[in-house]
Each structure stands twice: as C-alpha cells, then as structure tokens.
Amino acid sequence: MNEIILKGVPAAAGIAIGPAYILDKQDIVVPPRDILEQEIPIEIARFDEALIKTREEVADLQRKIGDEMGTQHAQIFDAHLMALEDRTLIEDVIKGIRQRKQSAEYIFSTVLKKYAKVFAELKDEYLRDRIADINDIGRRVLKNLIDEDKLYEIERLEEELVIIAHDLSPSDTVSMFKKNILGFATDIGSRTSHTAIMAKSMGVPAVVALKDATLRITNQDLLIIDGRMGLVIINPADSTLEIYRKEQERIHSLSHRFDDMRELPAETKDGHRIQILANLEIPEEIPTAKGQGAGGIGLYRTEFFYMNRRDLPSEEEQYEAYSKVACEFGDQPVTIRTVDIGGDKFISSVQIPRDMYPFLGWRAIKFCLAQPQIFKTQLRAILRASVHGNIRLMYPMISGPSELRQANAILEEVKAELRVHNIPFNEHLAVGVMIEVPSAAMTADMLAKEAAFFSIGTNDLVQYTLAVDRANEQLADFYEPCHPSVLRLIKRTVDAAHAEGIHVGLCGEMSGEPNLALLLLGLGLDELSMTPLSILQIKQLVRSVNFSDAQSLATQALDLRLGSEIEDLCKLRARELAPQVFRVDARSSQNNQGKAI
Ligand code: PEP
Ligand code: MG
Numbered sequence: 001m002n003e004i005i006l007k008g009v010p011a012a013a014g015i016a017i018g019p020a021y022i023l024d025k026q027d028i029v030v031p032p033r034d035i036l037e038q039e040i041p042i043e044i045a046r047f048d049e050a051l052i053k054t055r056e057e058v059a060d061l062q063r064k065i066g067d068e069m070g071t072q073h074a075q076i077f078d079a080h081l082m083a084l085e086d087r088t089l090i091e092d093v094i095k096g097i098r099q100r101k102q103s104a105e106y107i108f109s110t111v112l113k114k115y116a117k118v119f120a121e122l123k124d125e126y127l128r129d130r131i132a133d134i135n136d137i138g139r140r141v142l143k144n145l146i147d148e149d150k151l152y153e154i155e156r157l158e159e160e161l162v163i164i165a166h167d168l169s170p171s172d173t174v175s176m177f178k179k180n181i182l183g184f185a186t187d188i189g190s191r192t193s194h195t196a197i198m199a200k201s202m203g204v205p206a207v208v209a210l211k212d213a214t215l216r217i218t219n220q221d222l223l224i225i226d227g228r229m230g231l232v233i234i235n236p237a238d239s240t241l242e243i244y245r246k247e248q249e250r251i252h253s254l255s256h257r258f259d260d261m262r263e264l265p266a267e268t269k270d271g272h273r274i275q276i277l278a279n280l281e282i283p284e285e286i287p288t289a290k291g292q293g294a295g296g297i298g299l300y301r302t303e304f305f306y307m308n309r310r311d312l313p314s315e316e317e318q319y320e321a322y323s324k325v326a327c328e329f330g331d332q333p334v335t336i337r338t339v340d341i342g343g344d345k346f347i348s349s350v351q352i353p354r355d356m357y358p359f360l361g362w363r364a365i366k367f368c369l370a371q372p373q374i375f376k377t378q379l380r381a382i383l384r385a386s387v388h389g390n391i392r393l394m395y396p397m398i399s400g401p402s403e404l405r406q407a408n409a410i411l412e413e414v415k416a417e418l419r420v421h422n423i424p425f426n427e428h429l430a431v432g433v434m435i436e437v438p439s440a441a442m443t444a445d446m447l448a449k450e451a452a453f454f455s456i457g458t459n460d461l462v463q464y465t466l467a468v469d470r471a472n473e474q475l476a477d478f479y480e481p482c483h484p485s486v487l488r489l490i491k492r493t494v495d496a497a498h499a500e501g502i503h504v505g506l507c508g509e510m511s512g513e514p515n516l517a518l519l520l521l522g523l524g525l526d527e528l529s530m531t532p533l534s535i536l537q538i539k540q541l542v543r544s545v546n547f548s549d550a551q552s553l554a555t556q557a558l559d560l561r562l563g564s565e566i567e568d569l570c571k572l573r574a575r576e577l578a579p580q581v582f583r584v585d586a587r588s589s590q591n592n593q594g595k596a597i
Contacts, residue, residue, distance in 0.1 A: 010230035011196035014205035016183025021161040170194035171307035183225035209473030258536035262293035272547035296332030298529020318381035326389025364397035386426035436460035441489035444496035458508030480563035522554030544578035
C-alpha cells in the first residue's frame with residue numbers, strides 16, 4: 001500500500017499516529033469485526049436477507065410515493081432498486097466476506113465507500129450525483145444488517161483512534177473530551193471554527209478543510225495527523241512512520257521547555273506588565289489552565305454547558321458550576337461570558353431557526369434579549385456565584401450602547417429580585433463587553449463610559465470586518481487577522497478603553513499565536529486570554545522583550561497597507577527579539593502554511 005498525503009489547514013498543533021475511525025452522522029459507520037471460517041455462510045445469508053428486506057422497503061416506499069405524489073416522483077427509487085440488484089456490488093461483498101473473513105456489514109460498508117469514491121471521480125455530472133443514491137441505499141441496507149445500538153458514537157468509543165469526519169460540530173468535539181481520541185481531521189472547517197478551538201484547548205492534534213478525507217480514508221487505515229503542517233498521511237511508509245515517531249518524541253521532550261515561566265509574571269524586560277489568562281470551554285479544563293499558570297479566566301464560553309443535552313441547564317446547575325470555577329481561582333478573575341449560541345454553535349433544547357447566514361443571524365446577546373427567561377436564569381446563577389470568588393460578567397456580540405443598556409436593564413431586574421429574597425451577590429460585580437462587532441469598536445468610546453472592561457474577540461471581529469465567514473475553509477486566504485482595518489479597530493478600542501481608565505483584553509485565537517503576541521502587546525492590550533496550552537510560551541515571549549520594542553513594532557505595523565506585510569513583519573521581529581522562543585519550533589514555523597490567526 002502506497003502512502004497518500006492529504007493537505008488541509010492546520011487547526012491544532014501536534015502529531016497523532018493511530019488507526020482511523022470514520023465518524024459520519026450521515027453514514028452509518030461500522031467498526032471492523034472478524035469472523036470465524038464457519039461463520040462465512042451465516043454472514044453471506046445475513047447479507048442476502050438484508051438485501052431482500054431493503055428491496056421490499058424501497059418497493060413499498062415507491063408505491064406509497066407513487067400514490068401520493070405521482071409516478072414521476074416514485075421513479076427516483078428505480079435507481080435504488082437497480083443498485084440493490086447490481087451483481088458486481090453483490091459479488092464484491094460476498095467475495096470480501098469469504099476472503100477477508102470479516103462481518104457482512106463491515107465488508108458492505110467498505111465496498112460502498114469504494115463505489116462512492118469511483119463515482120466521485122467520474123467526469124459525468126449526472127453519474128457523479130448518483131453517489132447520493134448509493135449512500136442512501138447503503139444506509140438502508142446497513143440498518144437492516146446491524147442493531148442500532150451497535151452503532152459507534154463518540155460517547156461509546158473506548159479505543160485510541162483518530163477521528164475522521166466530514167464535519168464536527170462544537171458539541172461533537174466537546175464530547176471527545178476525556179476520550180482516547182488521538183487526533184482528528186475533517187473535510188470542511190476552518191482554523192477559528194469552534195471545533196478547531198476545542199481541539200486546541202484539549203491538546204488534540206487536528207487538521208481541517210481536507211475536502212474529501214472521508215472518501216479517501218477507510219476505517220482502520222493507519223494515519224498520521226500532522227497538526228502543525230496540516231497534513232494527513234494515510235498508511236505511511238515505514239520510513240515516514242519512523243520520522244514522525246521521532247518527531248513525536250521530540251515534541252514530547254520539549255513540552256516542558258517553558259515550565260519555569262509558570263510562577264513568573266508576564267512582564268517585559270523594561271517592566272511593563274500584562275495579564276495572561278486562559279480561555280475555558282468546560283470546567284474539566286480547569287486543571288490544565290491552572291497547571292499552565294493562568295492568571296485567571298479571561299473568557300469562560302458558557303454555551304458548552306447548554307450542549308449535548310435535551311433540556312436547558314437549571315439555575316442551580318449553573319450556580320454550582322460557576323461557583324466551582326470561581327472558588328478554584330480564588331482572587332484571580334473568572335470572566336463568565338453569557339451564553340453565545342447561534343453562529344456555529346447550536347443547542348437541542350431551543351429551536352433556533354437555521355438562518356441563511358448563521359453568523360449574521362439570531363446569535364448571542366440578540367438571542368438572550370429575545371429569550372429573557374433563559375438569560376435571567378443564567379444571570380441569577382452568575383450573580384449568586386459571584387460571592388464565591390472574583391467573577392466578572394461579560395456580554396458577547398454587543399453591537400453598541402443600546403444592546404448594552406438592554407442587557408443591563410435585565411441584569412438590574414435580576415439583581416432586584418435577588419435583593420428582595422435576601423440572596424447575596426457581589427453588588428460591585430464588574431460587567432464588561434466583548435468587542436467583536438465592528439460597530440462596537442466604532443462606538444468603543446461610548447461603550448467605555450458604560451462598561452467596566454472590554455475584551456476584544458478577534459475571531460468574530462475579523463469575520464465581520466472583512467465579510468469573511470470564519471467557518472468557511474474556502475475563504476481561509478481572505479481571513480486576515482493582520483488586515484490594517486482589524487489593527488485599526490483594535491487600536492481604536494484600546495485607546496477608547498484607556499481614555500476612560502478601563503482595562504482591555506483580547507481573547508480571540510490571535511492572542512495565543514506567538515507570531516502576533518508582540519504586536520498585541522505593542523498595541524497596548526492589558527490582558528491576553530488564550531487556550532491554556534499557549535500560555536507559557538506567550539509568557540516567555542513577553543518576558544524576552546522590551547515593551548518599547550513591541551510598541552515600535554505596532555507603530556510600524558499600523559503604517560503598512562497589506563495584511564501579509566504586517567504578518568511577515570511580526571514574524572520577523574518576533575524571531576529577532578526572542579529567538580529562544582522560536583528556535584525549537586523551526587520545523588513548524590517554516591513549513592506551516594496556515595495563516596497566523
Ligand atoms: C471571538 O470572537 O474572538 C471570541 C473569543 O469568541 P468566540 O470564538 O467564542 O466567538
Ligand atoms: Mg466571538
């Protein structure tokens with residue numbers, strides 16, 4: 001078997017080596033099952049029965065549709081019935097069961113994949129479109145071959161596997177936490193999609209935007225995921241495997257190289273200090289955040305609390321969770337962001353219509369203002385938890401003073417209710433806003449008069465400023481965090497905050513990117529909040545430079561006209577000013593073709 005190299009977009013650094021497991025909710029994925037010689041006829045008979053049953057079902061369906069909608073519509077199923085009679089397909093499966101001594105469902109699913117691949121490569125558009133028919137009929141046959149409860153889902157995975165999927169939602173990814181997932185790769189997706197953000201925070205190597213990985217990879221193929229260069233290597237040659245195993249060991253041996261930074265402040269050589277905090281998706285990440293010396297939580301994305309469940313989280317549940325995080329961090333700030341659903345994050349307990357442009361749809365604060373009961377429950381929980389530590393409250397996707405006032409009005413109602421019932425909360429709770437919509441950056445001077453702090457969300461600020469969907473891999477080249485307009489909006493926001501004497505942080509993925517951290521430092525941010533595993537490296541970077549050098553870098557960058565020039569300048573200066581931080585990363589920084597985020 002020759003090795004095949006697929007190139008995608010790097011989403012989370014690291015190397016994973018292990019067997020593939022194709023997870024596709026559209027398809028029924030079947031794990032391999034070996035059978036004994038004497039079971040071969042049984043498996044062939046099971047396959048025959050499944051075909052007969054499926055033919056009956058399809059014929060039934062065809063009759064029904066014919067009666068209700070006319071024969072023209074019923075004809076769609078002719079193609080399905082023909083596929084069920086296809087001698088080559090049937091013989092391929094029977095031969096596979098005999099020769100490979102594996103279960104009927106597993107062999108059938110691999111043959112199906114092979115057919116889908118052949119069809120995908122056909123030039124004729126009509127024939128290419130038959131893939132859908134083949135997949136559809138394949139699903140029906142598989143359903144008749146296996147018990148539903150034998151279907152693998154992430155929750156049930158026990159082995160160490162590399163997950164391959166067409167797409168993964170943030171809620172799929174969150175259920176990978178604490179599973180033996182070695183890494184993952186998807187056909188679509190981008191570096192700032194929430195799925196990629198989750199992978200980074202779990203320290204799981206990931207590659208996205210591979211286009212057709214699910215068609216080219218088969219269950220149990222041995223895979224290498226190179227999350228730094230955005231590569232997936234299918235069935236690597238022994239020599240490749242050896243190189244990667246060595247590289248894996250090297251990365252492992254370097255994983256503690258910044259450990260000395262843990263207890264030290266993020267202070268430049270000339271004495272300018274900033275705060276480095278962690279972004280948190282789920283409370284299970286607290287030990288990592290603490291272990292990496294986070295100075296608190298700069299962004300707690302509470303929406304993950306609402307995912308992977310059919311009901312909404314109760315006030316009590318949320319109170320317990322927020323209190324726990326607050327207690328864990330003692331005096332250090334814990335910035336709880338009110339729920340930001342919509343965009344690429346959906347929950348089952350509330351029906352949110354799928355907008356044509358979800359990122360411009362019913363999302364975050366707009367959702368909360370329209371659903372005051374859900375919002376109030378969360379606000380009550382946060383307020384009650386505020387007595388247990390240094391909680392800060394933050395609203396997402398505020399577009400200007402009007403939304404801030406509306407949200408605060410609801411907050412005041414909740415506070416009044418708590419006072420009536422003598423339920424304690426921190427009367428001085430700091431309430432801040434995320435600056436992630438250009439209109440918020442443009443009105444930052446006004447917002448700064450009414451907010452206790454700002455946190456700039458560049459993941460969204462970039463997409464809304466440049467009109468580039470952050471989750472669309474086709475637009476990856478247009479998603480430019482260093483675009484001059486983005487830098488100007490950041491600068492404007494920082495100046496507005498400082499003019500009113502409030503502090504301003506940045507919690508987008510940019511803050512954990514070593515190539516860009518000095519630029520952000522020079523732009524005057526007081527706080528950088530990032531995925532926990534980036535903290536120590538960024539701290540070392542800050543401690544290696546003078547603030548004055550970072551400021552000159554920012555001044556120079558603000559004068560350049562092209563995002564690519566700014567990015568190059570940042571990379572160059574970072575290496576000149578702090579070579580020791582980059583030396584060991586030489587391989588990834590030279591080869592990583594993914595844009596800085
Ligand atoms: C951002 O937009 O930069 C941000 C931190 O929020 P999220 O990624 O959750 O949208
Ligand atoms: Mg955002």
